[in-house]
Every structure is written in structure tokens, then in C-alpha cells.
Amino acid sequence: MNRQRLHIAIMVHSQIIYEGLHAVLSRSDIDCIICKVDSLQDLEDILLSRKVDLLIINPLLLVNREKDVKRIRKSHPHFSIVGIHLGIVDNHSLALLDSSFTIFDTAEQVLSRLQKTGTGGELKFPSNDDNLTERELDVLTQLVHGYSNKEIADSLNISIHTVVTHRKNIATKTGIRSQSGLTIYAITKKIIQIEDVDLQSH
Amino acid sequence: MRLFDLIEENPSLLLVMQHFDFDFRVGDLTVSQLCKEKGINENLFISIANLYNGFKPKENPIDSVDDVKQIVRFLKNSHDYYRNDKYPQINTYIKQLQENHPEKELKLLERFFNEYFAEVIDHLDYEDNVAFPYFIEFLGNRDNPKSNAYSAQEYSEHHTDIELKIKDIKNLLLKYVSINDDLNLRRKLLFSLCELEYDLYIHSLIEETILIPFGYNMEKA
Numbered sequence: 001m002n003r004q005r006l007h008i009a010i011m012v013h014s015q016i017i018y019e020g021l022h023a024v025l026s027r028s029d030i031d032c033i034i035c036k037v038d039s040l041q042d043l044e045d046i047l048l049s050r051k052v053d054l055l056i057i058n059p060l061l062l063v064n065r066e067k068d069v070k071r072i073r074k075s076h077p078h079f080s081i082v083g084i085h086l087g088i089v090d091n092h093s094l095a096l097l098d099s100s101f102t103i104f105d106t107a108e109q110v111l112s113r114l115q116k117t118g119t120g121g122e123l124k125f126p127s128n129d130d131n132l133t134e135r136e137l138d139v140l141t142q143l144v145h146g147y148s149n150k151e152i153a154d155s156l157n158i159s160i161h162t163v164v165t166h167r168k169n170i171a172t173k174t175g176i177r178s179q180s181g182l183t184i185y186a187i188t189k190k191i192i193q194i195e196d197v198d199l200q201s202h
Numbered sequence: 203m204r205l206f207d208l209i210e211e212n213p214s215l216l217l218v219m220q221h222f223d224f225d226f227r228v229g230d231l232t233v234s235q236l237c238k239e240k241g242i243n244e245n246l247f248i249s250i251a252n253l254y255n256g257f258k259p260k261e262n263p264i265d266s267v268d269d270v271k272q273i274v275r276f277l278k279n280s281h282d283y284y285r286n287d288k289y290p291q292i293n294t295y296i297k298q299l300q301e302n303h304p305e306k307e308l309k310l311l312e313r314f315f316n317e318y319f320a321e322v323i324d325h326l327d328y329e330d331n332v333a334f335p336y337f338i339e340f341l342g343n344r345d346n347p348k349s350n351a352y353s354a355q356e357y358s359e360h361h362t363d364i365e366l367k368i369k370d371i372k373n374l375l376l377k378y379v380s381i382n383d384d385l386n387l388r389r390k391l392l393f394s395l396c397e398l399e400y401d402l403y404i405h406s407l408i409e410e411t412i413l414i415p416f417g418y419n420m421e422k423a
Contacts, residue, residue: 175377180314181370184307188378194306 295391
């Protein structure tokens with residue numbers, strides 16, 4: 001499937017290691033497109049016109065490049081970095097990586113590491129908000145703040161009947177029916193802040 | 203049919219047996235033998251066991267005053283199971299989860315559960331102290347049923363769907379609240395919630411399809 005195709009950039013100076021990684025990846029069942037980059041600047045240029053999911057890099061090439069990495073991550077939040085350790089690495093560079101492997105790992109170990117990092121990225125982001133409409137979100141917010149159907153109807157300038165319909169739709173979409181349950185739902189979805197809820201009251 | 207074989211087929215039969223005050227060491231006894239030994243209408247036992255297997259009874263299995271008493275005893279025993287077994291167990295798991303994870307949603311979840319638990323206790327107390335004595339008393343005064351102010355209608359109106367909030371807690375844990383790892387504890391909590399949810403569901407089925415229709419019929423008679 002096209003959607004799962006991984007776009008991998010490799011940044012190592014050793015031709016042997018680049019060819020080796022290329023061979024391991026090409027022989028695997030990972031559906032991927034590989035390109036070679038020579039510098040972070042090179043990578044940024046490519047990112048302007050093409051998608052890159054994963055950068056495999058010798059972490060030594062990241063020394064003193066913290067700012068560049070942060071800038072790239074900020075403009076490409078789905079992007080992951082995996083280090084290939086050829087020797088001793090400083091902690092600063094390690095901290096910039098999502099994951100890593102060494103040149104002594106087996107092909108399977110390398111692939112499993114890459115797959116987990118490359119495809120797991122999407123999990124970092126919440127799924128869409130159960131498709132609640134703007135109006136349903138308004139009703140939900142007032143509801144978890146303890147307003148009655150009548151109060152909600154008055155403040156949103158709609159009929160009580162419409163409020164009830166919105167509430168039914170919210171329950172169907174979220175699978176949560178009680179007010180307390182919806183409060184927890186609204187917090188996990190960041191629709192309201194936890195500070196809005198009085199934790200002390202009983 | 204031997205109970206032993208039936209239990210192997212559906213272990214939730216153990217819960218039915220416990221609610222009927224049967225011991226679990228069934229040996230090779232058949233349903234018929236055991237019911238006779240315990241003085242329980244076999245048809246009633248099978249109808250309720252079948253509810254746990256997903257089949258609703260075609261006819262009301264209540265045959266006598268004694269059957270109503272058996273059902274009330276069954277329901278009271280299931281109340282004890284909720285009060286003394288299931289709820290404390292779920293409470294312990296949620297507390298533990300809340301201690302293991304700093305997320306504030308879990309503090310709210312614990313509070314949600316405690317408030318809900320208090321509601322459930324109210325409901326169970328109401329049934330034990332008001333609704334069930336009605337059915338028993340009503341049967342003792344069948345010549346003068348109108349003397350009792352309470353009715354099956356009132357019972358049915360008061361009867362709330364207490365399993366709805368259990369579903370909410372389950373859905374929150376399965377769909378929304380994010381907790382890292384702790385799979386053993388979370389599985390135990392979810393299993394407990396599912397067990398409770400299922401038993402509550404059967405509990406209301408017994409009330410709605412057996413006890414309340416019987417009450418209506420008696421009042422009409």
C-alpha cells in the first residue's frame with residue numbers, strides 16, 4: 001500500500017555502510033524508497049519538495065547540530081531519526097535520536113527497529129475527535145461544566161429539543177453517556193482543561 | 203444433563219449456581235437431581251441459566267409463590283456479589299491504577315467510580331428493603347392485594363439501568379484515557395468491569411422479563 005511506503009534518507013559518509021544498509025533494506029519486505037543525503041542542509045532541501053519519514057544517520061554527524069535537528073523536527077513533526085552506531089557517541093547526539101542500532105546488529109534487528117520507528121510515528125498523534133461537530137462541542141463543553149439542558153439551550157440560542165438531540169449524538173459518537181464520563185472524555189481530548197474541573201468537590 | 207458438562211461449556215454457570223446457593227462440587231449430578239435436592243423449580247433454574255447463555259425464556263417460568271421467593275433470593279445473592287466482591291475488587295484496581303500513574307484523568311475516574319458506587323448501593327438497598335419485601339408480602343396477602351401501597355409499576359419505574367456507567371468507564375479505558383503499560387492491572391480491571399456489566403445485564407433481564415411481568419399479572423388477577 002502506498003500509504004505505508006517508507007521514505008528513508010541515509011546519511012553516512014562510509015560508502016560500504018551505505019551500500020550495506022541499502023542491500024539489507026532492499027532485500028526486506030519493507031516497502032521503501034531510499035535516498036542518500038550528505039548533510040542536514042541537503043536533507044532540508046529534499047524535505048521542501050518530498051516526503052521523508054525516516055533518517056538513518058551516523059550520530060557523530062549530529063554533533064553540534066542540535067539547533068538544526070530541532071528546526072527540522074518542528075517543521076516536520078512526523079519525521080523520525082534512527083542512529084547507526086559506528087563507535088562511541090556523546091549524550092547530546094544520542095538525545096536527538098528516536099531510536100538506534102549498531103553495525104553489529106543482525107539484518108532482522110535493524111529492520112525491526114526501523115519498522116517500529118517508521119510506522120509507529122503516527123501513533124504519537126491522537127485520532128480525529130470522533131467527528132463531533134462545532135455545535136456538539138459547544139454543548140459538550142457546557143454540559144461538563146454542569147449546565148442544564150435549559151441553560152445550554154438559552155445560551156446557544158437553540159431549543160431544548162435540539163440540545164437533547166445534540167446530547168444523543170455526542171453519546172452515540174463517543175460511546176459515553178454520563179456527565180462524569182463525558183468530563184473525563186473532554187479532558188483526554190483536550191476539549192476542556194483539567195483545571196476547569198474542581199477536583200476537590202465531592 | 204450433568205452440571206459438570208454444562209459448567210465446562212459455560213463457566214458463568216458457576217455464578218448462577220452461587221446466586222442459587224448451590225455448591226460447586228457437583229460430582230455427576232444432573233440439573234434435575236440437583237434442583238430436586240435443593241428444592242428449586244428446575245424450569246426456573248434452566249430459564250435463568252439460559253439467560254446467561256443468551257436465550258430469553260419463552261414463557262414466564264414462575265410457577266408458584268415459592269418460585270418468587272427463589273428469584274428474590276437469587277437477586278439478593280447477586281446484590282451481595284456486587285457489594286462484597288465485584289465493586290471492592292474494581293475499586294482496588296482503580297485505586298492501584300491511580301497510584302501507579304500520575305495522570306489527573308485517573309483521579310477523576312476514581313471519583314466517578316466512587317460516586318457511581320454510592321448510587322449503586324442506594325439502588326441495591328432500595329431493592330432489598332422496599333421492592334423485594336413487596337413481592338414477598340404481596341404474595342402473603344393475596345386476598346387483599348390493594349392493602350399494599352407499593353406496586354410492580356413503581357418498582358419498574360425506580361429500576362434504573364445501573365450498567366450504563368460501567369460501560370462508560372470501560373469505554374473511557376478502551377478508547378480515551380491514555381496510560382502507559384501496566385497491562386496486567388488494566389486487563390484485570392477491564393475483565394472485572396466486563397464481568398460486572400454482564401451480570402448486571404442479566405440481573406435486569408431477570409427483573410424485567412420475569413419478576414415485573416409476574417407482578418403485573420398478579421395485580422391484575
